[in-house]
Amino acid sequence: MHVLKVENIYKQYELGQVSTGTMAHDFNRWLHKIRGKEDPYHKITERNTRDEKGGSKFVWALDDISFDVHQGDVVGIIGRNGAGKSTLLKILSKVTSPTKGNIKIKGRIASLLEVGTGFHPDLSGRENIFLNGAILGMTKKEIHAKFDEIVAFSGVDKYIDTPVKRYSSGMYVRLAFSVAAHLEPEILIVDEVLAVGDAEFQRKCLGKMKEVSQQGRTVIFVSHNLVAVKSLCTKGIVMDQGKLVFSGSADEAVESYMNANASKVKPSTVFSSPDDAIGNEFIKIKSITVQPEKLFITDAIQLDFSFWNFTDELKFNVSFDVIDVFGEVVFGSGNEFSSINNVGSASCLIPSNLMNDGIYSIHVYVHTAGMRKLYDFMDIVSFEVFDKERNHAYYGKINGAVRPKLTWKEG
Ligand SMILES: Nc1ncnc2c1ncn2[C@@H]1O[C@H](COP(=O)(O)OP(=O)(O)OP(=O)(O)O)[C@@H](O)[C@H]1O
Ligand SMILES: [Mg+2]
Structure with a gap:
């Protein structure tokens, strides 16, 4: 049985108008939504129909999506930054409307x-739980x-009577996820929770989503975590x-995504x-940047x-x-930096004789020093490591993503 049918959805945005960025605006937008008014921050469709583009740059955030x-x-x-994933979820959740196209939702x-x-x-937190439940019709x-x-x-029991604006982004997401997952929706839509929160919470979220799906509910999940x-x-x-660009089983989708990336190192x-x-x-x-450009083990x-x-x-x-x-994390690392005149720079050295030959891509996460998430950049750069002996990454490859130089002794 179809619970969701998306037919030829398009969404156009004007560039340079990226998200209001403040909770107050987002809340205002959401209030308008629940009161059934037009989103005050969403004037684009209107502009579009009048065709007054006057030199502005427009972007098709969604371009003929059907599934x-x-x-x-x-x-x-899955998909790179800017692919349109969050836009699609916002349209499915009716936070914003498509420029054209149809969506049918049951439940x-x-x-x-x-x-x-x-x-x-x-x-x-307490009041928000009741408010969200009421909006869901409970x-x-x-x-x-x-x-x-x-x-x-959610694990935020101590703060349940504190206004959520005082929550850290981790606490906020914990509670928001918990509310969405427990209020028995027929369809659970989740954007990128795994980018915030610690490993233990990520595991809990995945477990919960699995449980929700085993109850016969539908889950739509955006993630940069291909293993998840x-x-x-x-x-x-x-x-x-x-x-x-691809629709099929989850394994095939990850493979298709990784193949597309591998062909453009x-x-x-x-x-x-900063404008672009x-x-x-x-x-x-x-x-x-990754250096040297031609890279050997x-x-x-x-x-x-x-x-910036x-x-x-x-x-x-x-x-x-x-x-x-394969979409698996080989290793990760992080550090704190200062920014001077609004530019922050850093470099990191991965030791020689560590990576095996092959293609690797890099996901970058930026947080404040207090670990409030600012952005995560998916597949922002990628590099290929060559084997000097063979000068090619594919034939006679030794297994594994790492290939440390080991010491062997006879006897
Ligand atoms: N409110 C907005 N106003 C203007 N442009 C927007 C807005 N929201 C998204 N865009 C643009 O639409 C495109 C798709 O953005 P979207 O946030 O859906 O991507 P995404 O796949 O979720 O990316 P990420 O992986 O970085 O979260 C991008 O070019 C983005 O700049
Ligand atoms: Mg997104």
Whole structure:
């Protein structure tokens, strides 16, 4: 049975208008939504129909997307930064409307979108639980019955009567996820929770989503964590530049995504101005490069990072994961940096004789020093390591993503 049918969805945005970025605006937007008014921050369709483009740059965040979801499917949506994943989830959750196209939905949807949507900042955790339940059409009694479970899962019991605007982003996401997952929606939509929160909470979230799907509910899940997509999802969708480029099983989707990346090894990403750069209103990439350009197993690998920092924070935390062609994290590392005149730079050296030959991609995460997430950059650069003896990465390859130089002795 179809629970969701998306037919030829398009979404156009004006560039340079990226998200309001404040909880107050997002809340205002959401209030308008629940009151059934037009989103005050969403004037684009209107402008579009009048065709007054006057020199502005427009982007098709979604470009002719169609797919079906069946009851009990767990659908993983993957794709690079800016592919349109969050836009699609916002449209499915009715936080924003498509420029054109149709969506048919059967059942109640609970969604956990980007931090800042869904909760009223001035209300306490407790009040927000009841508010969200009411929006989902539950009675007070039904919400009461779930309340303890929601709080216990979130682990924020001590702060349950504190306004959520005082929560850290980790606490916020814990509670928001817990609410969305426990209020028994027919369809659970989750954007990128795994990018925030610690490893233990990530495991709990994955477990909970699995449980929800085993109850016959439908889950739609965006993640940069390809291993999680493979283990949790039954179906996979790959998006690229607003288009749906692959749809099939989760394993096939991850494979298709990794293959597409492997064919375009990109050892540097450099932007000359923040206007075109990847990122958001907090942080944007100035450059990320991998050196040397032609890389052998016996070379140390230098990673250079440089960001434009638009926050008031002088220190921030940059970490990265090295991902192999199967989507598995080979290792990760991170450090704290200062930014001077709003530019923060850092470099990191991966020792020689560590990576095996093959292609690796790098995911970069930027947090404030207090570990508030600013952005995560997926597959921002990638590099290929060659074996000097063979000078090619594919024939007679020794297994594994790492190939440390080991000492062998006879006898
Ligand atoms: N509110 C907005 N106003 C203008 N442009 C937007 C807005 N939201 C998204 N965009 C643009 O739409 C495109 C798709 O963005 P979207 O956030 O959906 O990507 P994503 O796949 O979720 O990326 P990420 O992996 O970085 O979260 C991007 O070019 C982005 O700049
Ligand atoms: Mg997104």
